[in-house]
Amino acid sequence: RRVVALLDRVSKQYGSGENATWALRSVCLEIEQGEFVALVGPSGCGKSSLLHLLAGIDRPSQGRVVVLGQSLGELEERKLTELRLGRIGIVFQFFNLLPTLTAEENVELPGLLRGMAPKEARQRARALLEEVGLSHRGRHRPEQMSGGEMQRVAVARALLLEPALVLADEPTGNLDSEASQTVIELFRDLGRRHGATLVLATHSQEVAAASSRIVRMRDGQILGEEPVGRKP
Ligand code: ADP
Numbered sequence: 353r354r355v356v357a358l359l360d361r362v363s364k365q366y367g368s369g370e371n372a373t374w375a376l377r378s379v380c381l382e383i384e385q386g387e388f389v390a391l392v393g394p395s396g397c398g399k400s401s402l403l404h405l406l407a408g409i410d411r412p413s414q415g416r417v418v419v420l421g422q423s424l425g426e427l428e429e430r431k432l433t434e435l436r437l438g439r440i441g442i443v444f445q446f447f448n449l450l451p452t453l454t455a456e457e458n459v460e461l462p463g464l465l466r467g468m469a470p471k472e473a474r475q476r477a478r479a480l481l482e483e484v485g486l487s488h489r490g491r492h493r494p495e496q497m498s499g500g501e502m503q504r505v506a507v508a509r510a511l512l513l514e515p516a517l518v519l520a521d522e523p524t525g526n527l528d529s530e531a532s533q534t535v536i537e538l539f540r541d542l543g544r545r546h547g548a549t550l551v552l553a554t555h556s557q558e559v560a561a562a563s564s565r566i567v568r569m570r571d572g573q574i575l576g577e578e579p580v581g582r583k584p
């Protein structure tokens with residue numbers, strides 16, 4: 353039993369004084385290796401804020417966030433960036449692909465930015481594009497692809513550096529139901545194929561049902577949890 357991420361009485365405040373918003377209030381959460389955790393709850397309940405903390409994009413206002421054995425609150429900026437770029441893969445609602453690059457180049461990019469040999473980056477990118485069923489799209493640019501295809505490219509990109517933790521914010525929020533299904537199936541296989549732990553925020557019942565654990569949030573707090581059919 354290995355804990356990949358831990359939130360210990362974490363609160364997150366945006367703004368200050370009269371404009372202060374408590375996006376998270378004393379949240380405790382433990383995530384084990386191989387889990388597929390779905391954060392669900394109404395808009396504004398703190399899902400993105402929680403993901404941003406796990407990603408090291410934001411730091412907690414109170415409490416402790418430990419990701420892959422590192423306490424993020426105390427980590428210096430350079431180490432935080434290293435952790436974020438090297439060990440954590442992120443998938444966004446609007447894909448965030450670079451429009452002037454091909455699918456293959458988009459997937460390679462995190463490798464090249466990390467000093468991977470171009471040949472290796474290309475090989476890995478091709479293998480991942482094949483895995484997400486897009487070998488034939490390698491030379492296409494985002495504008496030539498459907499939303500579902502762009503999101504599969506984004507998933508491949510998130511996996512390039514073999515992250516231990518994959519985070520996704522509404523990854524199917526912009527997809528039709530058929531494209532969503534394909535992305536859900538990809539996520540389902542992540543743990544088994546890549547040993548990755550997955551945490552995502554979603555409004556979709558189907559995505560939540562594919563997870564191994566549903567964490568319900570409201571007003572910056574965790575209301576409750578329920579295991580889902582699938583075992584991690
Ligand atoms: P969710 O992802 O569940 O929609 P968020 O984490 O985005 O929720 O937001 C939680 C609360 O924090 C909301 O009230 C939101 O308006 C506020 N919030 C989020 N990010 C910021 C920010 N950068 N500045 C100010 N308020 C923010």
Ligand code: ADP
Pocket residue numbers: 395396399400521522
């Ligand atoms: P979602 O509902 O999908 O979680 P949001 O629209 O709440 O996404 O947030 C998108 C981005 O805007 C996030 O980076 C969040 O931090 C930021 N944000 C959300 N609410 C506010 C706010 N009230 N003021 C400033 N930034 C915000």
